Amino acid sequence: MKLGKWKNITIVILLLSSYISFAQTNIDSLKILLQKSTDVDRVNILNELAESHKRIQPQKTVEYGKEALSLSTSLNNESLIAFSLSNIGDGEMILGNIDTAELYYNKAFNIYDKQQDFLGLSDIYLDLGNIFFFRAYYDSATEYYNKSIGFKIDLNESKGLLSLYNNLGAVYKKTGKYDLAIEAFENAIELSNKFNEPKGKGSVLINLADIYFLKGELSKAMKANYDALKNGKSINDNYTISNAYTNLSEIYSFLEDYQSALEYQKKSLIIDHKLEDWEGIITAYKQFR
Numbered sequence: 001m002k003l004g005k006w007k008n009i010t011i012v013i014l015l016l017s018s019y020i021s022f023a024q025t026n027i028d029s030l031k032i033l034l035q036k037s038t039d040v041d042r043v044n045i046l047n048e049l050a051e052s053h054k055r056i057q058p059q060k061t062v063e064y065g066k067e068a069l070s071l072s073t074s075l076n077n078e079s080l081i082a083f084s085l086s087n088i089g090d091g092e093m094i095l096g097n098i099d100t101a102e103l104y105y106n107k108a109f110n111i112y113d114k115q116q117d118f119l120g121l122s123d124i125y126l127d128l129g130n131i132f133f134f135r136a137y138y139d140s141a142t143e144y145y146n147k148s149i150g151f152k153i154d155l156n157e158s159k160g161l162l163s164l165y166n167n168l169g170a171v172y173k174k175t176g177k178y179d180l181a182i183e184a185f186e187n188a189i190e191l192s193n194k195f196n197e198p199k200g201k202g203s204v205l206i207n208l209a210d211i212y213f214l215k216g217e218l219s220k221a222m223k224a225n226y227d228a229l230k231n232g233k234s235i236n237d238n239y240t241i242s243n244a245y246t247n248l249s250e251i252y253s254f255l256e257d258y259q260s261a262l263e264y265q266k267k268s269l270i271i272d273h274k275l276e277d278w279e280g281i282i283t284a285y286k287q288f289r
Contacts, residue, residue: 026052027049027052027053031049033045034046034049039071039075040075040077040080042071043068043071043072043075043077043080043084044080046064046065046067046068046071046084047064047065047068047080047083047084047087049064050062050064050065050068050084050087050088050090050091051087051090053091054090054091054094058090058091058094058095059091059095060091061087061088061090061091061094062088062091062092062095064087065084065085065087065088065090065091066084066088068080068083068084068087069081069084069085069088072084078111078114078115079111079115079117079120081111082107082108082111082112082115082117082120083108083120085104085105085107085108085111086104086105086108086120086123086124086127088104089101089102089103089104089105089108089127090127092104093127093130093131098131098134098135101127101131102128102131105124105127105128105131106128108120108124109121109124109128112124118151118154118155119151119155119157121147121151122147122148122151122152122155122157122160123148123160125144125145125147125148125151126144126145126148126160126163126164126167128144129141129142129143129144129145129148129167130167132144133167133170133171136174138171138174138175141167141171142168142171142172145164145167145168145171146168148160148164149161149164149165149168152164158191158195161188161191162188162191162192162197162200162201162204163188163200165184165185165187165188165191165204166184166185166188166200166203166204166207168184169181169182169183169184169185169188169204169207169208169211170207172184173207173210173211173214178211178214178215181207181211182208182211182212185204185205185207185208185211186208188200188201188204189201189204189205189208192204198231198234198235199235199237201231202228202231202232202235202237202239202240202243202244203240205224205225205227205228205231205240206224206225206228206240206243206244206247208224209221209222209224209225209228209244209247210247212224213247213250213251218251218254218255221247221251222248222251225244225247225248225251226244226248228240228243228244229241229244229245229248232244238271238274238275239275241271242268242271242272242275243268245264245265245267245268245271246264246265246268248260248264249261249262249263249264249265249268252264
């Protein structure tokens with residue numbers, strides 16, 4: 001089945017084993033606390049600031065991470081050094097500096113490995129798995145994602161598992177192992193439902209829909225997209241909503257229901273313009289060229 005101009009979310013960069021999204025007021029509060037803090041408390045706040053800027057200003061993530069690294073090094077606190085290195089790696093990864101990110105991740109890995117810090121290792125295996133994914137070393141990405149999943153399950157640590165299964169499914173999709181991809185995506189959805197974590201579920205559903213579309217199972221692809229749309233609306237996730245509209249438009253176009261296809265594409269375009277998502281806008285305009 002021809003893929004066409006299907007819009008999908010391939011991988012969730014949980015570049016953040018512990019991603020935290022702060023409102024601007026929270027960031028301002030952290031900055032105030034930073035002025036009054038010293039030593040370990042200061043390092044922790046710097047790392048929180050680094051995490052809080054990942055989505056909005058990744059360059060700030062690198063800057064705060066480096067300040068945290070400098071202070072944690074002077075304190076000779078290896079755990080904080082490793083965490084600071086990981087945060088810097090996250091910022092560099094988001095900025096597209098893959099080689100630099102890998103250097104920081106490997107330094108953090110060496111510390112966690114030396115300390116036998118299995119939670120830290122689970123996070124770094126995830127980060128390195130993302131590195132391999134973006135370099136198209138899919139066997140290595142699969143190995144590292146599975147290592148991270150194994151550690152988290154053994155530690156009874158649920159944080160990050162949803163995105164890990166999503167990323168693992170994305171690898172299987174890339175390598176044509178559709179049944180394994182579906183299994184991974186369904187594991188992610190089950191975790192989202194079990195722990196009532198709707199964030200991230202939309203991207204999983206979009207990916208699951210993509211697999212069904214590739215397999216020619218249009219009814220299942222349509223259901224997964226409608227589920228993604230419902231999820232996106234419940235948490236005001238406009239990117240997921242837009243993706244679902246575009247993909248539904250593709251399905252209806254394939255079914256030669258051009259009126260429905262056009263209606264969904266128009267809805268997607270309205271959101272893409274609001275988000276200034278130019279890639280999405282281009283995809284939408286190409287749909288009916």
